[in-house]
Amino acid sequence: MPVRLAIPEVDEVGPFNRLSASQVNAYSSCPRLWFYEKVRRFKMPQIPVLFVGRAVEEAFCRMLQETPALLVANASGETLANIPLDPNGVPSRETGMVWPADRLLALPENMWPEDLDGLRTWAQQRLGIHLPRALNDMKMEWEKDERKAGDWSSVDSGRCLEMCLKGLEMHLAQVERCYGAEGGPNLQQWRAGERPQWPSPDGRSYSLPFQHPLAQEGPVTWVEAWEVARPWFVDPNAGKFAMNAIHPEHWFQGEYDLIYRWDNKINIVDLKASIGAGDRSGNYVEQLRMYAMLWWVTHERKETVDALEIWYLGADVIKQIDVPTIDEMKAMESDLNSLWHQLKATKPSMEECPPEPSPMRGFAPGGIAVQAPKTIRCSRCDWNAVCPGGEGPSELPEGGSVRLPGSSGSFDLTAIGSLEPRMTLIAEVFSVLGGGEGKRPTIKVTQSGHFAQLQLLVDTHQDGQPAWPQDLAKGDRVKLDGVVPSANYKGELQLKVDPHAIVVHAGENENMSTSLLDFRARWNVTGRLVYRFEKKGVGRNGKSWHRKGMMLLDATGSMKVEGWAADWGPQYDLAEIGDTLVAANISLDAWATDIKGQINRNSKIQITERVDRED
Numbered sequence: 001m002p003v004r005l006a007i008p009e010v011d012e013v014g015p016f017n018r019l020s021a022s023q024v025n026a027y028s029s030c031p032r033l034w035f036y037e038k039v040r041r042f043k044m045p046q047i048p049v050l051f052v053g054r055a056v057e058e059a060f061c062r063m064l065q066e067t068p069a070l071l072v073a074n075a076s077g078e079t080l081a082n083i084p085l086d087p088n089g090v091p092s093r094e095t096g097m098v099w100p101a102d103r104l105l106a107l108p109e110n111m112w113p114e115d116l117d118g119l120r121t122w123a124q125q126r127l128g129i130h131l132p133r134a135l136n137d138m139k140m141e142w143e144k145d146e147r148k149a150g151d152w153s154s155v156d157s158g159r160c161l162e163m164c165l166k167g168l169e170m171h172l173a174q175v176e177r178c179y180g181a182e183g184g185p186n187l188q189q190w191r192a193g194e195r196p197q198w199p200s201p202d203g204r205s206y207s208l209p210f211q212h213p214l215a216q217e218g219p220v221t222w223v224e225a226w227e228v229a230r231p232w233f234v235d236p237n238a239g240k241f242a243m244n245a246i247h248p249e250h251w252f253q254g255e256y257d258l259i260y261r262w263d264n265k266i267n268i269v270d271l272k273a274s275i276g277a278g279d280r281s282g283n284y285v286e287q288l289r290m291y292a293m294l295w296w297v298t299h300e301r302k303e304t305v306d307a308l309e310i311w312y313l314g315a316d317v318i319k320q321i322d323v324p325t326i327d328e329m330k331a332m333e334s335d336l337n338s339l340w341h342q343l344k345a346t347k348p349s350m351e352e353c354p355p356e357p358s359p360m361r362g363f364a365p366g367g368i369a370v371q372a373p374k375t376i377r378c379s380r381c382d383w384n385a386v387c388p389g390g391e392g393p394s395e396l397p398e399g400g401s402v403r404l405p406g407s408s409g410s411f412d413l414t415a416i417g418s419l420e421p422r423m424t425l426i427a428e429v430f431s432v433l434g435g436g437e438g439k440r441p442t443i444k445v446t447q448s449g450h451f452a453q454l455q456l457l458v459d460t461h462q463d464g465q466p467a468w469p470q471d472l473a474k475g476d477r478v479k480l481d482g483v484v485p486s487a488n489y490k491g492e493l494q495l496k497v498d499p500h501a502i503v504v505h506a507g508e509n510e511n512m513s514t515s516l517l518d519f520r521a522r523w524n525v526t527g528r529l530v531y532r533f534e535k536k537g538v539g540r541n542g543k544s545w546h547r548k549g550m551m552l553l554d555a556t557g558s559m560k561v562e563g564w565a566a567d568w569g570p571q572y573d574l575a576e577i578g579d580t581l582v583a584a585n586i587s588l589d590a591w592a593t594d595i596k597g598q599i600n601r602n603s604k605i606q607i608t609e610r611v612d613r614e615d
C-alpha cells in the first residue's frame, strides 16, 4: 500500500515529531544545519526553482490522472479537480459522494486514441493545459512567501514543458510495456471493476459498483493500457502531507512520488525537475533507499520493492538505484530509530548538533557519481554568516541589559528561550454569544473587575480535546490554560486560544494567583540577525500594506520579529547579516511552539555589535 495513515489511538509521536528522509539527509550533511532549520526554524531563501519543481510535478500528475476516453485534449484542467476529501485532506472513503470521473460519460470509442502516438498527442496537449496553470499557482505562492528570493522572470516555461514531456515519454514506456504484456496480470480484475485499497488517482471513487466503465473485451486496447499502467501518486487535489506512508511505530514517514505496480512489481520513482548534478543527488539516493525500507516495514516486512528509480527530467535520464537487502533495511531502520530518539524524542541542544559538515559529493548530470568538488559545504551554506562552522562568531548574545542611544535608562533583555508569551489563569465567564452549527462563539471573561475577550482560533487542542467546553454559560468559572494575551488597537485585552491553549471548567477548589493584570505587554530582546523578510499586498479595502521582519538568534533560541514597514527605523536597513541587534519595547505573540515579536511605533531597533568582516 502506498499510503499508511497514522492510527491516532496508538500514535504517541504525533504528526510534527516524525522523522523524514529530508530531515535525515539534512542531519547527515551537517548536524548544525539540521538544528538551524528544524529546531530554530530558519527558512532558506525561497528561490523560484524550488517552486518550479512542484509545478512540473503537479502538471505531470494531473495529466496522469486523466484519460483520453473521458476528456478531449483541450478539456478544462479543472474537470477532475473536485474530488471529495475527508477533514484531513485524504480523498474521502465515504460512500454516496459523487466523484468527478464517475459523473462523466465516456467519449464515443471512435474518439479514443488507437495507438501510442495517439496517447502521446493527447497527453502532450493535456500537459500544455496543466503546466501554465500550475506555474501560475506557484508564482502566486512564491510572491506571497516572505522569504522569496530571486526573480520569477528566470523561470523558463518552455524548459518546464520540456521536462514534463520527458516525463511523459518515461511514463509512455511503461504504458507500451503494459500493452506489450497484454495488459499485465491484473487486466481482468481491472476490467471487472476491482480496485486496490489505494487506487491510482483517476477521479473515481474507491470502489466501482460494476465493471470498469472503460473496460473492453478481447485484447487489451491502448486506452486500457493507459488506465492499467497508471502509477499511484499523491492525488494533486489531496491536502498537503495527507498521503504519507507512516511507520507502524509512527516515528518515520515519507510520501512517495510515483509507484508503478501494474505488473505486480513495485517500482518507486522519484521525480526530479533538474539535471541531477551536484551534491544533492546523493540525498536522493538515500531517500529512495529509506523509502524501500518504509515500504517493506509498512507491508509487515513481507513485501520488498523491486526497483527504485530517479527520473531526472532535466537530463532525460532514469537513474536506477540498487534496492537495499533485507539486512541493510534492518540496519537502516535501527539506525533511523536511534536518530529519531536522538533528534525527536527529546529536543537536542545546539551543542549536541555540532557544526560538522560532511564532505561534498560530486555528481554529473543524470546523477552520475564523479569526483567530489574541492569546495567545502559551509561556503555555500545559507547560514554561513551566523554559524561558527562558517564565518559566524562562536559566541551568541544571551539577554543581559543594554543602554541604547537616545534613552536615559537601561533595558533589561530577556533571553529568547525565557520569553513567556502564554499565561494560565482562572476567570469567570461574563458572556457567551453565538456559536453552534460549526461556528465559534464570542466569549468574554472577567476577573476582579477586568475583562478580556477570548480569541478562539482552533476547535481542538493539540491533544484532541475540544478547545473550549461546548456547554459554557455566563457565571461559569473557567481555567484558561496557556492562552496568549495581547492588547488590541483599542487597548482591550485579548486571550488567544491556539492549538497549545485550552479553556476548561475550573475545579471547585481550584485557585490560581495569576491575574489578568500580570499580562506583560512589552519585552526587550537581543540576537544576531539571521535574515530579513518582507511581505506586501493589497487589503480587502483596496489599500496596500507592507510588513517587514527579521529572524534573530541568541544562545537560547530564535524568533521572528515583525511589524509594519513604517515602524522600522533606519537601523533595520543598516544592519548586516550576523550583526547583533536589540529589539526593545516589542510585544509577543505565539502560535503553537513559534514565538513571534511584534514591533510598533514605540519599539526601538538598534545595532549593538557589528559583525567583523575583514574583506
Ligand code: SF4
Binding pocket: 030, 031, 032, 033, 036, 354, 355, 356, 357, 377, 378, 379, 381, 382, 383, 384, 387, 388, 389, 390, 391
Ligand atoms: S555553515 Fe557549515 S557548519 Fe554551519 S550549518 Fe552551514 S554547513 Fe553546517
